[in-house]
Amino acid sequence: MIPHVLPTYNRAPLAFERGEGSWAITADGTRYLDLGAGIAVNVLGHANPDLVAALTHQAGRIWHVSNLYQIPEQEKLADMLVDATFADTVFFTNSGTEAAELAIKMVRKYWDHAGDPDRTQILTFEGAFHGRSTGAIAASGADKMVKGFGPLMPGFRTLPWGDHEALRAAVSDRTAAIMIEPVQGEGGIRPLPDACLKGLREICDQTGALLVLDEVQCGMGRTGRLFAHEYAGITPDIMMVAKGIGGGFPLGAVLATEQAAAPMVAGSHGSTYGGNPLACAVGAVVMQIVADPAFLAEVNRKGALFRQKLEGLVAAHPDVFEGVRGQGLMLGLKCRAAPADLVRAAYDQHLLTVPAADMTLRLLPPLNITDEDIAEAVARLDRAAASLR
Known part of the structure; x- marks a missing residue:
């Protein structure tokens, strides 16, 4: 029987009840670090007070x-x-x-x-x-x-x-x-x-x-x-x-x-x-x-920091990743492994990412993501890549 919600998406078995900044949280309190931001939508994160x-x-x-x-x-x-x-x-x-x-x-x-x-x-x-x-x-x-x-x-x-x-x-x-x-x-x-x-x-x-x-x-x-x-x-x-x-x-x-x-x-x-x-x-x-120049300057700084850490990730997993592409906080990991496999491996690390064409994994975090969350995201990507070996 067809679901009541038209099945045009292969949805992950995840549902989120609330969010805080760069984190999406399930009903049982499990926290997922969100590098998808609703596919580049939540530019100021979840439940931004402003x-x-x-x-x-x-x-x-x-x-x-x-x-x-x-x-x-x-x-x-x-x-x-x-x-x-x-x-x-x-x-x-x-x-x-x-x-x-x-x-x-x-x-x-x-x-x-x-x-x-x-x-x-x-x-x-x-x-x-x-x-x-x-x-x-x-x-x-x-x-x-x-x-x-x-x-x-x-x-x-x-x-x-x-x-x-x-x-x-x-x-x-x-x-x-x-x-x-x-x-x-x-x-x-x-x-x-x-x-x-x-x-x-x-x-x-x-x-x-x-x-x-x-x-x-x-x-x-x-x-x-x-x-x-x-x-x-x-x-x-x-x-x-x-x-x-x-x-x-x-x-x-x-x-x-x-x-x-x-x-x-x-x-x-x-x-x-x-x-x-x-x-x-x-x-x-x-x-x-x-549109504040100071905010955009921070996006550039964080983008450079994220990219630097991702380059290290690619070097550590040359069998999984081929390179980093993109600009600012619109970044992609060109993969040797299937991006869909990486998405699933990232779920196991409580990390949300988005696949794309050309063997690419999209990383589209909130633009106000913290430096600490960037470091945590790369650590979780590292564990996800290691699990694919």
Whole structure:
């Protein structure tokens, strides 16, 4: 018989009743050190007192009114995002998938408004993950994402990761946009070199194509900058954000320049829940904390400390690990053993990690993880690796 919860996940036999900082705790009091953070969502850890205070305060005032009315909490968060980024305008969603869907619509609407409605091709890259809507899976092009869900939304072309010649051959005056993650998450913690991101910006400038960045996983301080593209010194035309922006409360956003967003007039898009007062009250506190240069400096310091310790772990277990990749606190262990085996071995050490493609184990702790918890995490990874021998 089918479970009451649709079985689209191979769930671990674990359930958590509460959390404290970087720790998730089961009903019997067993503590698990959380290096997944809800897949890069809980950027300030579990039960963060500032976020709890923001949520409970807003919950005592008003929860939901819909976007038929002005929402001061939404306007405040939009102002913060615009002030901190390239963007001129923001649309709030409930998830990264919804943000991806709007980004695709915005690209199509842009070219229709420009008088070129047949300019619809969006170039994407192997290993990409942009969500699980029909548009987002079409953008990924991966068999595991699209098999059985056809016919797919047309207008996407998936290119090999890192193949510059294939990219140059694919780009034309019919290219509507290039869509890419500055650091692939599901694809195996694969950062795009700064030079490549600059090159994509140059191609878009030369052809008029829009540059769409998916920073759902790598954004909101995860790499040590507020957004990962800042390292390359470029700006996109459209950017998808989610996961960490709500610190655990469902929230996403599409940020855009005025030029890219101008055709999105009243009635062209909507969301019943997107940007509701509860979500935006929490998101504003997340932004206030995470966008602080001192906080981001600590993310970089902790990322360097974590990476140094992980390099030692790789050296100690060359039969299990191949290397370390990533930036800030978005780190991956390239494995020789199956990442799923490492995830299970880590459970035995009361440690939570996340598998990814390309034989990679993702390490995505809260951005405020302590130095002591980093040391403890590596010790537990060491024991997990040793158990695989």
